[in-house]
Amino acid sequence: MQELSKDILIKSLSFNLFYPKDLSDFKAKIINFSYDLNDLNDAFITSDFDELGYARRYSKKHLFFYSNNLSEDELIKASVYGADGIILDKICDKDLLNLAKNCGFSLAFLAKNNIDLFKATIKQFDIFVANIDLLKNVPDTKYKGILHAIS
Secondary structure (H helix, E strand, O other): OOOOOHHHHHHHHOOOOOOOOOOHHHOOOEEEEEOOOOOOOOEEEEOOHHHHHHHHHHOOOEEEEEOOOOOHHHHHHHHHOOOOEEEEOOOOOHHHHHHHHHOOOEEEEEOOOHHHHHHHHOOOOOEEEOOHHHHOOOOOOOEEEEEEOOO
16 A cells, blocks of 8 residues: 555545444444454454455445554544544543544444443443443443454
8 A cells, every 4th residue: 555645645535435424223233343344244343444445435334443553644544545433442542532533433442341341431432342241331322332253
């Protein structure tokens, strides 16, 4: 993938045809997340921008960009390449979370235990992805998701 300057990426946002999809269809339902674009799950997770762009053009799934160390540049690129949301496994800077919200992204958090879940609940996350036992602790006002690993 060719590296583009931040200025070019920001300018391209004004011509972006890919607006983040609404999650309202999943009220009171569990969202099924997967790393496999070809399965029948509801949402696709990737950390590859080329794969994200391909998925936006050829899939109707909700698309989430995963980052180990989220940056402003990655948020801009995720928007340009058509992500519907950002998925994180650790809490990042409040300003980055606000920027992601302002870009229209749904924020998802991968919770491994109750402590992760509690920390993320007081932040601005919309979706909590965890095992079924942990999801019982998620408020009903939030979306719930399960991650299906590739078998």
